[in-house]
Amino acid sequence: xxxxxxxxxxxxxxxxxxxxxxxxxxxxxxxxxxxxxxxxxxxxxxxxxxxxxxxxxxxxxxxxxxxxxxxxxxxxxxxxxxxxxxxxxxxxxxxxxxxxxxxxxxxxxxxxxx
Amino acid sequence: xxxxxxxxxxxxxxxxxxxxxxxxxxxxxxxxxxxxxxxxxxxxxxxxxxxxxxxxxxxxxxxxxxxxxxxxxxxxxxxxxxxxxxxxxxxxxxxxxxxxxxxxxxxxxxxxxxx
Numbered sequence: 338x339x340x341x342x343x344x345x346x347x348x349x350x351x352x353x354x355x356x357x358x359x360x361x362x363x364x365x366x367x368x369x370x371x372x373x374x375x376x377x378x379x380x381x382x383x384x385x386x387x388x389x390x391x392x393x394x395x396x397x398x399x400x401x402x403x404x405x406x407x408x409x410x411x412x413x414x415x416x417x418x419x420x421x422x423x424x425x426x427x428x429x430x431x432x433x434x435x436x437x438x439x440x441x442x443x444x445x446x447x448x449x450x451x
Numbered sequence: 452x453x454x455x456x457x458x459x460x461x462x463x464x465x466x467x468x469x470x471x472x473x474x475x476x477x478x479x480x481x482x483x484x485x486x487x488x489x490x491x492x493x494x495x496x497x498x499x500x501x502x503x504x505x506x507x508x509x510x511x512x513x514x515x516x517x518x519x520x521x522x523x524x525x526x527x528x529x530x531x532x533x534x535x536x537x538x539x540x541x542x543x544x545x546x547x548x549x550x551x552x553x554x555x556x557x558x559x560x561x562x563x564x565x566x
Contacts, residue, residue, distance in 0.1 A: 341494075379541060379556035380495070427494055436483045436545035437502050440554060442494035 340364070343428050343443035350418055351451050358413040358446045360428030366441070368434055369411040371403060372427040374445070380427055386411060387434055415448075423450045453478040453544045455557035463563045464532050472527040472560050474542030483545035484525045485554070486516055490538045498540075501525060512536070537564040 341362045350356045360369065368387050372380035384393045386405040400422070402414040415422055425445045431438040454477045464470050476482055483502055487495040499510025506518040516527045525542060542557040 343494075377559070377561075379558050382553070429495075436553070438545070439485070439497050439500060440495075442487075442496070444494045445492070447492070 341428055341430055341441050341443035343426075343446045345446060346444065347447050347449070349449045349451065352419065353417045356415050356418055356448065358415075358426050358428075358448070360411045360413070360443055361409050362428075362430045362441075363409070364430055364432075364441060365408065366430035366432050367408075368431045368438075369405060370429040370431075370440065371401075371411070371413050372429065374425040374427055376424075383413070418448070418450045420450050423448055453482065453546050453553070453555050455542050455544050455555055457540075457542055457557035457560050459560045460558070461561045461563065463565060465565045466534050467531050470527075470529045470532045470536070470562065472540050472542075472562070474525045474527065474557060475523050476525060476542070476544045477523065478544055478546060480546075484516075484518060485543040485545065486510065486514070486525075486527050487541045487543060487556075488512075488538050489541065489559075495541065498527070532562075532564055534564045534566070537562055 344359050370385040371383045374380040383397045400416050404412045425447050427445045428443040429440040431440050456475045458473050485500045486498040488498050489495045498514050499508050501508050501518045509515050514529050518525050539559045539561045541559045543554050545554050
């Protein structure tokens, strides 16, 4: 089945220690998104790639970076995690950027910061 | 800018009873509307969507939603709830920005199902 796979599912890091979360997709979708979801809150869009074009949300902290080396993979890098960055990170894909497109989500990566 | 409000943070319902989750949106044009469900520790799964046409849309798992333009609402319903429906439900509105698909989520409604 075509799907969105996130690794690792659970990541524990220390305050200030860089962490990378990965996302891969077999849907051949053009757009890949990263959302941050804190406990009992709605997912919040951090940024997305449309093909190789990177689009950052205005309120995404500089601490968060992303890479998309090819169509299938996208990475979320947190350079210096703080306690406030503990959250579930959701990767999603869509075929295009039309508002009518359905997003397909991965199962998420839960980040704990000690 | 679009926004979505889900007035109920928690709802508890007995198994077999009906369920209705409220969603109100604010958007300056015809919205694209979605309901997603999130089981504990999992990603989001699409239940149903409304783009145009018939205002009553059917989704997976026996869910349906009705778009009411006059009320700016897109409420989700299920006639008879199963224990497996315990999850968090998110209403979302989609719009096209210059730089991409801005999907805005409501705050979510957590559904608990009593035996």
